[in-house]
Every structure is written in C-alpha cells, then in structure tokens.
Amino acid sequence: MAQAMCEKTESERILEQYLEGQSLTWTRPSGSDRKQPDYEVQHRGASYVFEVKEFDYPAPEPSGGFSPCRPIQKKINRAREQFKEYPDQCCALVLWNSKSILRDVRLDVVLSAAFGERVDIEPKCAGDPRAEPLSYQFSGKAALTPTSNTTISAIAILVRYQLDQVWLEAWRRLSEKMGRGEVIQPFDESDITQQVSREFVGPRYLYQGTIRMIVLENPYAKIAFPLDLFTGPFDQRWRLESGRFSLCFLGSELTRLKQSGVPFVYL
Numbered sequence: 001m002a003q004a005m006c007e008k009t010e011s012e013r014i015l016e017q018y019l020e021g022q023s024l025t026w027t028r029p030s031g032s033d034r035k036q037p038d039y040e041v042q043h044r045g046a047s048y049v050f051e052v053k054e055f056d057y058p059a060p061e062p063s064g065g066f067s068p069c070r071p072i073q074k075k076i077n078r079a080r081e082q083f084k085e086y087p088d089q090c091c092a093l094v095l096w097n098s099k100s101i102l103r104d105v106r107l108d109v110v111l112s113a114a115f116g117e118r119v120d121i122e123p124k125c126a127g128d129p130r131a132e133p134l135s136y137q138f139s140g141k142a143a144l145t146p147t148s149n150t151t152i153s154a155i156a157i158l159v160r161y162q163l164d165q166v167w168l169e170a171w172r173r174l175s176e177k178m179g180r181g182e183v184i185q186p187f188d189e190s191d192i193t194q195q196v197s198r199e200f201v202g203p204r205y206l207y208q209g210t211i212r213m214i215v216l217e218n219p220y221a222k223i224a225f226p227l228d229l230f231t232g233p234f235d236q237r238w239r240l241e242s243g244r245f246s247l248c249f250l251g252s253e254l255t256r257l258k259q260s261g262v263p264f265v266y267l
Contacts (some may be wrong), residue, residue: 011054011096051079055103068104072113076143092141092154130265133247154225157214163206
C-alpha cells in the first residue's frame, strides 16, 4: 500500500516499482522534525527501514584521476544520520544511478567504498574468470567497520538488468576458440563481437525493463539483514565469508541462466 506523494525522484519511482513487483507493502515514515528515511517496508510481520540515494552529474566535473568510492562513502555517511531514530530496526541504504557516467555503482566499486579501497580479487575457476563469480578481500579506508555505521544492515544496489545476446554469443565463440587451444589476440573479442552483431537476427536484449537488487550484507551491523528479503528471480546477495566477500544467493532466473551456460559476468 503506497501513500500519495508528489514529485518523486527517479530512484523512488524505480524502488517502488521493484517493491510492488515483489509484492512488498511499504509506507513513507513521518512524525519527526528530523529528516526521515524514505521507506518502511513490511515483511513477515516486521518493519524494515530504507533510505534511497541517487547520483546526479557532479558539478564541477572532476578533472584528472579521482576515486569513485568517495561519492558512495558520502551517501553512506548521510544515510547513517537518517537512521539515528531507528536503532532497533533493520536499516539499509539503497543506491541508484542512471544519470552520470562519472558515478559508478558496480558491485566491486560499492564493496570497495564500503569495506576498503584496496581490493584483492580471486577467481574461483581455472578457465575464463568471467564464467564464475569472483570473491573480494578489502583493506584500507572503509565506511563500514566494526565501530562505524553499524546501524546500516546492508547496502542494496538497485539496477536495471538485461541480457545482451550479441555479447553472449561473442563470449561463446571466443570460449570455443580458447577451447581449441588457439591464441587469443588483443582485438579478437571486439572483432568477434562486431561479426556477431552483423549476423544477429531478432531481439538483441532479453529481460528489458527488469529491475533487480544486489544486496551487500554488512557483517558489522547490529541487526542482520533478513535472509528472505529481496530474493527475486534476478537478485543477488553477497556476504563476508572466511575473510572474503562472496556470492551467497542467486535468484531463480539467474540460476537457470547460469545452468544453461550463461557466464556469471552477464548475470
């Protein structure tokens, strides 16, 4: 059930679309002079608090090298302030970006902003590392620590999902080439992709319009994020296990795609 609201931001409209697609009931918190989080979501008799943040094009535009982690860390710290009145509830920050190529909410970037700007990546397979999920270990400056921002139970990345069949077919042809023992040249991938694009017939993209959540659990949170919330067919969940952040949940449709041979990089 939604409360009437005018001038919703893009991130709010997209989050509401996702919540309603998951048959989740939500309200907008009220009743305090302080700025409130954006949403309370009801699930299995409990209430969960969400603050959704979106990224605008930065002004002034950064020049030279810059860290993509800093804008995310600012969003984390601002969300903490809005969760202060909810110490006994599960609170999560939702991130959305569709406007700026200078803002990055890819999984590894958000993990790095939250848990450490130095990252060690470990492939879990002997072949093409794109075929299986990677695991990540972080160190250095972090926004979420055992003593900082422990009211944040999780960070959820709200993103659009679609499967590009041209990229998928190009990956398959490149994998077959590797499987035959052929040497892969620097431009082989782009050349194969262009060839597939010229030959391809039919709709290029599957699942257009799909909205999904990628949940990053905070291992230091006072209250854990529930295991059965945001478990849609295209959702993912990542957790700290044995010192590394690893995939711990894959939605039913993504699991089906993976079993059919779609590499993890396209899931």
